[in-house]
Amino acid sequence: MERHSQDRVEQTGQPRRRGMLSRLLTLGTLALMALLVLAGCGPDIEPPYSHISPESPSTEAIQDLYKLVFWLSLVVFVGVQFAVVYIAMRYRRKASITKRPPQIHGSRRLEIAWTIIPAIVLLLLLIPTITLLYEGDAAAEEGDIVIDVYGKQWWWEFQYREDANQDGQSLGVVTGNEITVPVGRELQLNLQTNNVIHSFWIPRLSGKLDLIPGHVNTLSITPTEVGEYYGECGEFCGIQHAWMRFTINVVPEDEFYAWVNNWRTSPPTTVRGEATDQVVKAPDAFAVCLGCHRVNGVEGSVAPQGIEAPRFIGPNLTMLPCRETLAAGMLENTPENLAIWLNDPGAVKPGNYMADAIQPDTLTDEQIAELVEYLYSLEPEGGCTSAEGWTDPSVASEAAPVPGS
Ligand code: CUA
Numbered sequence: 001m002e003r004h005s006q007d008r009v010e011q012t013g014q015p016r017r018r019g020m021l022s023r024l025l026t027l028g029t030l031a032l033m034a035l036l037v038l039a040g041c042g043p044d045i046e047p048p049y050s051h052i053s054p055e056s057p058s059t060e061a062i063q064d065l066y067k068l069v070f071w072l073s074l075v076v077f078v079g080v081q082f083a084v085v086y087i088a089m090r091y092r093r094k095a096s097i098t099k100r101p102p103q104i105h106g107s108r109r110l111e112i113a114w115t116i117i118p119a120i121v122l123l124l125l126l127i128p129t130i131t132l133l134y135e136g137d138a139a140a141e142e143g144d145i146v147i148d149v150y151g152k153q154w155w156w157e158f159q160y161r162e163d164a165n166q167d168g169q170s171l172g173v174v175t176g177n178e179i180t181v182p183v184g185r186e187l188q189l190n191l192q193t194n195n196v197i198h199s200f201w202i203p204r205l206s207g208k209l210d211l212i213p214g215h216v217n218t219l220s221i222t223p224t225e226v227g228e229y230y231g232e233c234g235e236f237c238g239i240q241h242a243w244m245r246f247t248i249n250v251v252p253e254d255e256f257y258a259w260v261n262n263w264r265t266s267p268p269t270t271v272r273g274e275a276t277d278q279v280v281k282a283p284d285a286f287a288v289c290l291g292c293h294r295v296n297g298v299e300g301s302v303a304p305q306g307i308e309a310p311r312f313i314g315p316n317l318t319m320l321p322c323r324e325t326l327a328a329g330m331l332e333n334t335p336e337n338l339a340i341w342l343n344d345p346g347a348v349k350p351g352n353y354m355a356d357a358i359q360p361d362t363l364t365d366e367q368i369a370e371l372v373e374y375l376y377s378l379e380p381e382g383g384c385t386s387a388e389g390w391t392d393p394s395v396a397s398e399a400a401p402v403p404g405s
Helices: 001-011 012-037 057-090 106-139 253-264 335-343 366-376
Strands: 145-151 153-161 172-177 178-182 187-193 198-201 209-211 219-222 227-233 245-249
Touching: 057 106, 145 178, 145 198, 145 209, 172 178, 178 253, 187 198, 187 209, 209 219, 245 253, 335 366
Parallel strands: 145 187, 178 245
Antiparallel strands: 145 153, 153 172, 187 219, 198 209, 198 227, 227 245
8 A cells, every 4th residue: 555655646746845845935934934933133233131142251251151051062062974875875774675785783892982972072171161150259358338238028229338448447338229330340249148049140240149048159240331220139049030130330430429329318308307407307107108118318317228128128218219120120210110010019029028018098199299209319419420519538537427337
C-alpha cells in the first residue's frame, strides 16, 4: 500500500513540490519574525531595564564577560551544527551498502577528546568570571558617597551617610524609591533588610546583590553617564515583589547638591499647633500619616527609620511632589492618583502594610483633599531640580538640621 502511494506522488511531483513550498514559506516567515524580534535588541534602543547597555565600569566589565560567553558559545554552536550537517552528508548510507558500519562504543580517544574540549571552554570562562567577582568585591571597600539601602516590603529606603566632599559628614537625606546622585562619583551602597531577602538590581549600572537579614552586603557603583536609570527587586519577597521598583537619577554635581539642599530646607511645620509667619500648618488628619511616615521639618518627625523600624513603617514623604511615581513605581505621581491611594491603598497595591491602617472609610473625602493639597505643597520654591537656593557643598551641612543628628 505505502509503496503505491509513494509511487503516485513521485509520478505527478505536484504534492511534494507544494509541501516543500509551504515549508519554505513557514521557515521564511519564522526567520523574518526572529529578525524583527532581534532588531529590538539593537544598541540604539535602550529599554529601561536593559542589561546590555551598560553605563558604569562594573556593568561594562560584566558586558565584556557576557560578550566572551556569547562568542565562545557561538563558536561551539556553529562548530557542532557544521559537524552534524557535514557528517550526515559525508557518511550517508549509500543504497548499495546493506552491512552495518563498525561501531565505536567506548572509543577512548573520542571520550578523552569530548571531555577535554568542554573542560577547556569552561576554564576559559571560569578565569575571567572569578577575576571579575573578586574585582567587584575589592571595589566595594571604598566609595566616596555612602548610602545605606534598606529593603522593605515593598519599597526601598535610602539614607545618605558620608560624603567625601563634606569631610565624610552625613548629607541628611532619607528618602524612598527615587534617588539622585552625582555623575562620576563612586557610590557605596550598604544593603540591609530586617524582613525577608530582597535583591538590589539596576541593570544598566550594577549586577544583582542580595539584601539578607542580619548581614550587610556592600555594592559599589560609579555611574558614568547623566540619565535616569531604573532598578527593581530581583528576588521574590512577597506578593508585591513585582512592585518594588526604584529609580536613580544621575545628575551633574551642582544639581545634586541643589537637590540635597532642597531636601534639608523643608519649612518648619506643625500638625497640632497653629500656623504662624514661620510655621506652616499641616492638616489635622496628617497625624494619622505620622504614625508611619516622616516629613523633614514637621514637629516630632526627625528620626530616620532604617533597620530598626517596624516593618509597617513607610517612606519619608519629604519632597513628595518631586517623585515620579507612588507606591514604588505602581502609580504615576499625580494629585488624582494620590487621592485614590489615600482612599484605599489596599485596592491599589493589595497586601501592603498601609492598607492595615487605611481602609476606604478611614479618611473622609475632605480629609483626603486636604492631605493631597498639603503633600503637594512640599515642592521646593525653585522647583524640584532647580539650583536656586543652592548652597556651596562646604557649607551645606549648616543649611538645615540633619535629621536624626
Ligand atoms: Cu523585594 Cu522582591
